[in-house]
Amino acid sequence: MTLSPDRPAVPAGxxxxxxxxxxRWAAERPDAEALRFAGVRRTWAELDERVRRLATALRADGVRAGDRVAVLDLNHPSCLEMTLACARIGAADAVVNFRLAPPEIVYVLNDAGAVLLLVGPEFVQAVEGLREHTPALRRTVRVGGPEDEYEAWLAAHEPEQGPAEVDPDACFVQLYTSGTTGFPKGVMLTHRAMLAHSTNVAESFEVDHEAVVQVAMPLFHVGGTSYALLAIHFGARMVMLRVPDPAAVVEQLETERITHTFLVPALLAALTRVPGVADRDLSAIKVLSYGASPMPLPVMRACLPLFPGRMHQVYGMTEACGVVTALGAADHEDPSVAHRLVSAGTPIHGVEIEVRDPATGEPVPTGEPGEIWVRTAQLMKGYWQQPEATAAAITPDGWLRSGDGGHLDADGYVYVTDRVKDMIVSGGENVYPAEIERVLAEYPGIADVAVIGVPDERWGEVPRAIVVAAAGTELDEAAVLAHCRAHLAPYKCPKGVDVVSELPRNPTGKILKKDLRAPFWAGRERRTV
Incomplete structure (x- = not known):
């Protein structure tokens, strides 16, 4: 089954x-406010001038078209300015995940070949210890704090004049995948793709120049950078948080009269526990979108009364600049379609979705599981300096193999079950861990959960649950398994439960299932029957 776009990605003109x-906005609305951050307010004209000064500064430092610069910092307007300045001169901004360990930071800087680095005050000392391992890096510039060098650097250069001569298919921002199975890959995102994403998302979420867009997620994440560029696309006022603190998010939602925001489920869970949150005036919110990880149903139930008629689930990926499907507010509120709450909704404008057999690449019948494939103008240019990985991910006719398992129902709703590589094949039956994890997340006393496949002599592999008990709770394995049997088909039920103190996660918070599987599969290859 295919769902096709019904309009061009970018309007004519x-x-x-x-x-x-x-x-455009600097010319049409020069005095309108473009950005707020930590007490700083900038108009469109001011933001445009700063970006032009930075473009001049980069050229003076020898940065040329095709070069990569990098930013290692918590959220700060300088990162966005760097992205836009790189866009002017044909370079690209490789935004580094500040949660990475030092060897991982070295890997990203060297993989990108970054010639210049903006560094926030929290990371200056770490960077000083890495310089001898990053031979391409010619200069670092400190941003913020008492030793700020960035503002003087900008002030020392005149704004670049005239319009930029830009190739719409050039990469101007390079975001790195989380690397759950190996080293992260640099995803090259182009002007054409990013603008297509903004246009398509706005069609679903009604973004225009009157919107007030909160950028709470880190800019190294597509949910941060793409959301910021969405605001710029439509001339909306942007309000940026340095860190996604739940109390600060709530305060900003109310006092800044935020109309649009994107938050991850873990942050939403913390937000619901902010003292007095139910008494805050959050009525300005038009669209609260959430995604990047599964939403536990208890968190969903706590959020719906806070944001009635305004919650939208999104599913997407860095390789598609962000969002590719959305589950609208109506589907969150209508009890007659409550089953759709575990879906990812339907494709947004400009996006095609098919579910294919991961082995053959052939479409599967409606309702049957397979790999989710995506085709859209939003797709990445490819993985930086990895042509083989790019060819494996994008087919010659423009389909992105997402690596996510799922299915489409008869109404066109997309259900994302799990990563294809995490699928368990037990006795010939496909078992998606996410289905089991959703059931276990409902069990009282389970704070965190992951389900993996472990070897079994009879069935090849079987599901096993790795759980973290809530504080002050002792879990009874028999009771947990009984709960699963009451809600799942027998072949999907875990054959055992292990209680651990915490689950291993990568710097972006994704559970490292390969680490959980490793001790069970040591000395043998993962196999199915």
Whole structure:
């Protein structure tokens, strides 16, 4: 089954590059507020001038078209300015995940070949210890704090004049995948793809120049950078948080009259526990979108009264600049379609979705599981300096193999079950751990859960649950398994439960299932029958 786009990704006559969008608002609405951050307010004209100064500064430092620069910092407007300045000169901003360990930071900087680095005060000392391992890096510039160098650097250069000459298919921002199975890959995102994403998302979420967009997620994540560029695309006022603190998010939602935000489920769970949150005036919110990880149903139930008629689930990936499907507010509120709460909704405008057999690449019948494939103008240019990985991910006719398992129902709703590589094949039956994890998350006393496949002489592999008990709770394995049998088909039920103090996660918070599987599969290959 295929769901097709019904309109061009970018309207005729619209700017086709990020500097063109910024220049448009600087010309049409120069005194309108573009950005708020930690007490700083900047108009469109001011933001445009700063980006032009930075473009001049980069050229003076020898940064040329095709080069990569990098940013290692918590959220700060300088990262966004760097992305837009790179866009003007044909370079690309490789935004580094600040949660990475030092060897991982070295890997990303060297993989990108970054020639210049912006570094926040929290990371200056770490970077000083890494310089001898990053030979391509010619200069670091400190941003913020008492030793800030960034503002003087900008002030020392005149703004670049005239419109930028930009190739719409050039990469201007490079975000790194989380690397759950190996080293992260640099995802090259182009002007054309990013603008297509903004256009398509706005169609679903009604973003325009009157919107007030909160950027709470880190800019190294597509949910941060793409959301910021969405605001720029439509001339909306952007309000940026340095860190996604739940109390600060709530305060900003109310006092800044935020209309649009994107939050991950873990942050939403913490937000629901902020003292007095139910008494805050959150009525300005039009769209609260959430995604990037499964939403536990208890968290969903706590959020719906806080944001009635305004919650939208999104599913996407860095390789598609962000969102590809959305589950709208109506589907969250209508009890007659409550089953759709575990779906990812339907494709947004400009996106095609098919479910294919991961082995043959052939479409599977409606309702049958397979790998989710995506085709859209939002797709990445490819993985930086990894042509083989790019060819494996994107087919010659433009389909992205997402690596996610799932199915489409008869109404066109997409259900994401799990990563294809995490699928368990037990006695010839496909078992998706996410189905089991959703059931276990409902069990009282389970704070965190992961389900993996472990070897079994009869069935090849069987599910096993690795859980973290809630504080002050002792879990009874027999009771947990009985709960599963009451809600799952027998072949899907875990054959055992292990209680651990915490689950291993990568720097972006994704559970490292390969680490959980390792002790069970040591000395043998993972196999199925």
């Amino acid at each position: 619209a700017p086709t590059d990020a500097p063109g969008l910024l220049g």
